Amino acid sequence: MHIVDGALSSPVLISGAVLSAIGVFIGLKKMDYDHLPLVGVLASVFFIASYIHLPLGFSSVHLIMNGLLGIILGWVAFPALLVALLLQVIFFGFGGLLVLGVNTLNIALPAVLIYYLCYKGVRNDSPKIAAIWGAVGGAGAIFITALMVAFALALSGESFVLAAKAVLPAHIPIMVIEGFVSYAAVYLIHTVKPEFISKGSN
Amino acid sequence: MSQSLEHSLTSWSGQALKHQNSWIDGIDARVRVVCSTLFALVVVSSHSFTPTLLGLFCAFLLVKASKLNIKRTLRRVVAMDLFMLTLICILPFTTPGDAMFTVFSLTASWQGLLHALLITVKANAVLLVLFSLVATMSASTLGHALAHLKVPDKLVHLMLFMVRYLDVISQEYKKMRRAMQARAFVLRTNRHTWKSIGYLFGMLLIRSVERAERISDAMKCRGFCGRYYLNDEMKIRSIDWIFAIVFISFLILLIGLNIDGLFK
Known part of the structure; x- marks a missing residue:
């Protein structure tokens, strides 16, 4: 998931950084100081989620949950994920410093796209329908993320094309799991605290 | 195996890496x-x-x-x-x-x-x-350093908040996991696991949003007007x-x- 330093070519690194910076700028514009505690706590929840390892056959995968984060936070997902990834790089060593822009873009842009795609659906009155939209969002975000990772690798050189082709099938099990988990999470939120979904976005 | 991995990684108290003091500090x-x-x-x-x-x-x-x-x-x-x-x-x-x-x-x-x-x-x-x-x-020193380096204020605030609440949320998460383990829940590759983890995640979200509301109320009570002040002169x-x-x-x-x- 995390691309490491040194693998990507400089044009990819620079364009990733610039696009992420724009996203973060828009996100910061949309977030005022009043929302800081909410955004900070939500970002921490997603940080913790990425350490939930689910077994998959003989190996395990970790949740990403950028789809749900996008549905809840919208553009604010950009700064939230940038900070989360920065902390992961510095204190855990996942990813790299210069690829931070590309990694942020790969995870946050799908989140924003899912926000626009599933915004209405998740706010449906019926918990079942809302949960299905949540599942679509969860799986869809992983799909877009995988596509973008593959794209970033393929653009960086001929020799990475095979690795790029391997990224998509490798993410299919994660997509399925994330879909189910998002379904259950949205369903629960709808039954326990329906006002949260309609409120959390503004 | 996956479980030991999980627990070694979720315990982060927002502190610096463990090390002895050196001139670099x-x-x-x-x-x-x-x-x-x-x-x-x-x-x-x-x-x-x-x-x-x-x-x-x-x-x-x-x-x-x-x-x-x-x-x-x-x-x-x-x-x-x-x-x-x-x-x-x-x-x-x-x-x-x-x-x-x-x-x-x-x-x-x-x-x-x-x-x-x-x-x-x-x-x-x-x-x-x-x-x-x-x-x-420590992560908060890093935040202050970034603020002094003209990183946008809101971003630094977000980071300081996250550093503070990561530990709290991870404790909340561990508490819920322990409750599930006490009821003999074992992670497997099946829909029951995914559903339970989804519920866990949803509950974690709800609890943390409620906590965020309490935090922000408590901070307003103490005169928080939307920003931290960085008093340390570097x-x-x-x-x-x-x-x-x-x-x-x-x-x-x-x-x-x-x-x-x-x-x-």
Whole structure:
């Protein structure tokens, strides 16, 4: 998931950084100081989620949950994920410093796209329908993320094309799991605290 | 197996890496942040082995100087190097060049292997420098340093909030997991697991949003008007200058080695 330093070519690194910076700028514009505690706590929840390892056959995968984060936070997902990834790089060593822009873009842009795609659906009155939209969002975000990772690798050189082709099938099990988990999470939120979904976005 | 991994990673108290005090702790936080960023820039954009290996060597020296706990540091680096191993396996086959050996009519090339090794060296060097220079300060010091370096205020605030609440949320998460374990829940590859984890996640979200509301109310009660004030005066002293000058001259040496490599 995390691309490491040194693998990507400089044009990819620079364009990733610039696009992420724009996203973060828009996100910061949309977030005022009043929302800081909410955004900070939500970002921490997603940080913790990425350490939930689910077994998959003989190996395990970790949740990403950028789809749900996008549905809840919208553009604010950009700064939230940038900070989360920065902390992961510095204190855990996942990813790299210069690829931070590309990694942020790969995870946050799908989140924003899912926000626009599933915004209405998740706010449906019926918990079942809302949960299905949540599942679509969860799986869809992983799909877009995988596509973008593959794209970033393929653009960086001929020799990475095979690795790029391997990224998509490798993410299919994660997509399925994330879909189910998002379904259950949205369903629960709808039954326990329906006002949260309609409120959390503004 | 996956469980032990999970628990070793969720316990983070927002603190610096465990290490003994060293002279690196005395250096200004801003200088350390700027130096490691420049280091990453120079090393990642290097083309040949000499400057990157020299960079890795310098990273080892810094790790030694900052008295990092070697075992913990290694564990973090190994996690990344496992990923690099797949890269080392793939790249030789996909890069055209002189044949090293052939498996099933696929040819592994020396160029590919060298490329993969170069990436590994770069990634390791950058990480080790980050660990020794930046991760040795507490996350809130890092936040203040970034604020003094003119990083947008809101971003720094967000980071400070996250650093504070990561621990709280991870405790909440562990509490819920323990409750599930007490009811004999075991993670497996089936829909029941995914549903339960989804419920866990949803509950975690709800609880943390409620907590965020309480936090923000409590902060307003105490006169929080939307921002933290950074009261610490960060002063650049002579030792900071010396460190910065030595470090930057080393980086200039690395750049020089690169240019030489280009003209060969």
